[in-house]
Every structure is written in C-alpha cells, then in structure tokens.
Amino acid sequence: MQKCIICESFLNKSIANLGNLPPSNLYLRSVFDGWVSHPLQVGICSCCGLVQLVEPMSLEIIEPKVNWIKYEEPEDHLDTLAHRLIELLNLSPNSRIAGLTYKDETLLERFKVKGCKDYVSIDPRSDLGISKTCFGLETVQEKINPAQMDFVARNRGKFDVVIGRHILEHARDPNVFVEGCKALLKPNGFLILEVPDNEKVLAHGDHCFVWEEHCSYFTPLTLRRFALRHNFEVLDLQIYPQSFEDLLVVILQNADKHKYCKLGLESTAIDQFVAFSNAFDRNKKRLQTKLRNLIAQDKKLIMVGSGHLAIKFINMHDLQSYFSYIIDDNQLKHRRILPKSNLEIKPSVALLSETNAILFLSLSPASQKSFLQKHKEQIDGLEIYSIFNIPHGI
Template sequence: MPTRSSSGCRLCGQPITTQPLTLGVLPVCNRFTRDGRVDHSWALDIVECEACRLVQLREAPPPEIVAPAVPWIRYREPESHLDALVERLVSFRPLAGRALGTGPFEQPLLTRLAGRGLQIESLDLEEKGCGGRHPYLETWQARLNAADLAAPAASLGTFDIVSCRYLIEHTSAPVDALQALKTLLSPQGLLLIEVPDSSKFLAARDYCFLWEEHSCYFVEETLRRLAEESGYRVLALLRYPGALEDALAAVLTPAEGSPAAVSPRGSSSLFQAYRDDFAPTRARLRGKLATLAGPDGDRIALFGIGHHAIMFANAFGVADMFALAVDDDRDKAGFFPPGFAVPVIGSDRLLADGQITTCLFAVAPHIEGKVREKLAPLAARGVEFRSIYAALDNAITKDLAP
C-alpha cells in the first residue's frame, strides 16, 4: 500500500507545490522506552493541496514504524453523540437489517444499532504474527484496501450499514479505502465515515494535534470531496461539537458516474496562517519555558503524557525543560516518553516535589477540573497551572504575542 504523497495529493492526485510546515525529524509518539533512547523517528512536513485544500503529511510513515512497541497503547474516541448519530442513520434506512463495523472503535455504535434490531458483525483486520510488535490502528488501516477486503466481502456478504470510525484520517490512500469498503455495501447501503474535524485546531494554531499517525486532516469541505472522489453521494454531513475538536460524520451511499471536476482554489488563508505562525510561536514558547524552568531546570511539570503532550514537547523543542513527566496511568510508570529526559511518574511524586512552580496540563478540558482538585496542594503554595491547548483560556501560548 502506498504511504507517501510526495508526487501528489492523497485525495485528488494533483501535484503539491505549497511551502510545507516543517516540524523536523521527531520521535514517534507511541514509542515509550525503559531507557530513554529514541528508536523511531519521522520527518514531519505538513502540506496543503492547492487544488482540493486537503491538509496532509507530505510523507506518511509505513505502519511498521508507528505500530506500538508496548501492548498498553490505547486510544479513546468520542461516544456521547452516538445516540443522535444512530437516530439519523436509521432515519435514512428504517428497514436496514445488517450492520458492519470495520475498525476498533465500532462497538459502541454497533451496540446501539443492535438495540434497534439490526444484526451486527465486526471486521477483524488486525495483522497476526507481526514479530513482537503490537498491531493497532496503523496495521489495521493499512488493510482497508480491495485485496484485503475481498475475503471478508465474500464470506460475510453485504450490509445495509457499514461504519468506519476514526480510521480514514490514518490511511495514506483514503480514496482507495472508501472504494474498497463499497464491496461490503448492499446496493442501497449506507457507509458511515467519522473523522476528527481539524478546523478548530488550525484556527487556534494549536500544533500538538499534528501526529505522524494522521496522514490526513479533514474539514467539512475535504471530507465531502473525499466521498465524491471515491464514488459516493453525501446524504448528510453531520457535526458533533467538542471542546478542542468536533466530530465529523459523513453518511454516504454509492453513486453513479464520475465526480464533478473542481477548479484549483489555491492555498487557504487558514493553513497559511497556521504554517507561518509556527516558527515564531516556537521561539517565544522556548524562551518563556526556559525562564520558567529556572537556572537548574527543575521547576516545570507536564501532567498527562499522551500523544498531544509528546508532540507539544518535541515539535516545540521543549522536552528537555520538563523536570517531571506526570501521569497516573500505571502502565506508563517508569517509561520514558519519546524525546524526554525523565520517566513517567505518578501525581504523588509531583505533590511531594517542592521545586515545581509551573504545571502544564495536557488533559482534556472535561478532566482538568478533577486534576486541579487532585493537585490542590500545589495551587495552595502558588504553583501556576496552564494548558498546552492553544484554544483554552489558560493556554501557555496565550501571552506569547511579540
């Protein structure tokens, strides 16, 4: 399966000539180690197609580079909107009898469809026997192609509803993936594609949402174009709001004929501003954190060590400024986050450290209140809490204006 887009856009195939946002060669975010060595890195250049305006990685890493080396890497995707989403799905096909989930985030949706009387099936695309690695999203998405879906299509038959949640943004060949999924659909079947919407973090100029595992960064316009390029008609394009990024759900059905030609529109002002603001933001943030870290570099903690925190630290070049990397996930304890000089510790160690004067949060907004309660003794002695997320009022980047 192709993994690179140097020769053209992943969506429309047109040459990409725009200046990239270059983050440099960064550690792969899920490669936690016991000794702090960086064993896998990737050059992250983010580009926007001038023809269709899909923001994407110029070169996406092959699955073996980003497949987890530890068994406990896991991701959660939003579920609170699924009752409303199922209501809309069923309204399009009230007589639907069979539904198929094609990824690791399908069970909450399938459970709701089963409650509506549908027969449900799950597609298992995990690669077996992968030499000690732990297959997950990247090995799964790489098998969304005609060759790998031929056998499931033959054995399972077709379905009235096929769901693919939070996988398409990972694939390097999204048009091929949607075309391959068509073999699992009945003639009037519905394909549900759900992806994170990128417009909020682009507008906020938040760089921790970039990730070597996401080949594509969709907004409404490009998700609609993906559907049309892949031979579908869009029945509905639904948005479900989130604090940092919304969920976009496209309800599709197979279409006849070729997609309409789209005239090149040029690079968007949204991406241009996002690209151009990175270098000055990075320089100002490094200066600010160097001051906060103090002469001995022992005053800043980072709480919540997921891929957003790791991207924030490495893309901005500030990983070495954190005296403590804090997370209460016991699986992470003692592991070094990629690019960090310190291993993960629990919040008890943070509470006992009298040198910390600033704690950066890399936790979801709905969790931050509970974290603040847990760390109340720090606030009582004057420790400042700030967020890594640029869209939030307490973001560490808020007061970095030149």
C-alpha cells in the same frame, strides 16, 4: 514536488517542517534504549485542499512496540448519532451493519438497544489476517482494501451499513481505503465515516495535533470533496462540537451513477494553511521564551498526560530542557522514558511534594475534567496552563 495522496495534484510549496521527531507511541524502559526519528512535515494540496503529511514515517517505525496502547475517542455524541442513523437510514432489525475496528463497538452496541441486532465487528485476525501481537490502526488501515474486503464479504456477506470511526485519517492511501469500504457494501448501502475536524487546529495554530499516525487532516469541505470523488452521495454531514477538534460525521450512500458536482476550493483554505505553516517557528520561539522566563522565576514545569499531543508539543518545540517530568496515571507507563526529551513518566502522587510547580495540561477534555476533580487537593495552589491555543476554559 510532492503529490497529493488523493488527487495526485502537486502540494502547495508552503510546507510546515515540524522537526525530526521519534514516533509518539514509544515508551522506553531506559534512556539508553535506541529509537529512530523522521521529519514530520505537513502540506496542503493546491487542487483538492486536503492537508496531509508529506512523506509519512514508515509503518515499521510507527507500529507499536507494546500491546497496551489504546486511543479513546469522544463518545458524548453517540446516542444522538445512533438515533439519527436509525431514523435517516430507516434501519430495521433486518439491517446488516459492520464496524471496521474496535472503535466502532460502542456505536454498534447502541444499535442493539434500538433492536438492530444484526451487526458484526470486523475481526483483525480472522477477517483481516493480522497475526502480530502488537499492532494498531497503522496495520488495520492497510487491510481495508478491495481485495481483503472482497474476502470478508465472501465469508460474511455484504452489509447495508459500514461504519468507520477515526480510521480514515490513518489511511496511507485514502482512495484504496474507501474503495475497500465500498467492497463491503450492498448496492445503495451506506458508509458512515467519522474523522476529527481540523478547522480549529488550523485556525488557532495548534501544531501539536499533527502526528505521524494521521496522514490526512480533513475539514468539512475536503471530506465532502473526497466522498464525491468516490461516487458517493453525501446524505448528511454533521459537525459535533468538542472542546478541541470537533467531530465530522458523514453519511454516504453508494450511488450508481457518478453525480458530478464541482466544489470550488476557496483560496482562504490555502491562505489559512500558509498562515498555519508560517506560525510554527514564531510559536516555537514564543514558547521557549515563556518557559525560560518561568524557569528563571524558580518554577518547576510538569506536563500532565503523556499522549501524543504532549509528546509532540515538547519535542517539536524543543522544550525538553524546561520540563522536570511528566504525570500520567496509567501504571503501565510509569518509570518509562520518552524518546528525545528523556523525560520520565511518574504517577500523579508525585505532585504531593511540589509547592512551586506549574502544570501544563495536555489531556482530552474528558480526562482533563476528571484529573482536575480527582486531584483537587494535590493541585490546590499550583498554577495551571493548557498546551493548546484553541480556547477551552483553561
């Protein structure tokens, strides 16, 4: 039986097997290019309740093969968050602040506007010693460990505040990762972590949110439990609502003494995961039947967006034979082929010649809004569905 990546207890025997799948960051130049696949499985710890990947793909497989893939995170809440941090932590122009990755830069800039100018963004090359041309968070997360962060602290000094937005969930070993963050903090310093809240994903059975790059799928309970395990005091835990996954932000203080706090795992968390796991085969059959019926009505099915959600949705449900192609306005992706599905990525101008098409939207809320506005005339008269079960207005 597999053990939990945080508490080493056994995982519950109900494991969701989502298929033998290639990584979602592979954009091939030809259908003859080679690729490898790996079983995508997710389980839940019987003790701490963390939903997590079972035997994740190797770092070698998920390392990006191109240097133009970037993940954009929601930012609507950042003004509110910056204000909250300055007030709650009593930050001043003398406060030293560090951001762990490029994803933290937009929050750091907001501190500057408020007069807190003593901030740094940890540099992947000079601070973390990464020399590769193509790398992503899979490489960065491995460097956030006590030894490497001690090195950074010796060069840059320690910090009052360390920020890590959307990286903890990528950590192969979350315990090592968070102890690495601690090595950068002054005594009583503050660690700010932001992760997706997976409550809605689990409740609505949106399996396509599971992918090889996220090892952990936190909820408010499991994130709080994880922080307490590492001797942090949880000063604040906020949920910032979003259309799909909400955002969880915790403000943690490096505590001197261990404050034992027992948080009981509600059996509903295990029940919810078992239902999520059991729903996969049912959802897959339902989707295949639905799409087969649409094809029988002479409809042409087109996926909008070629990010990991679309790729996982098609591949894990075996829907490749029903889709004609994928639309994405990122020029770097045009004419590229997706592994397993062999679907080609085309610019949205391709929609001009479509009259009997159905669009399946896989975009983030912000991209979806801008796509619908920008292509209003092209998509006028076409049927539009969302690939997500979470209700959000499409």
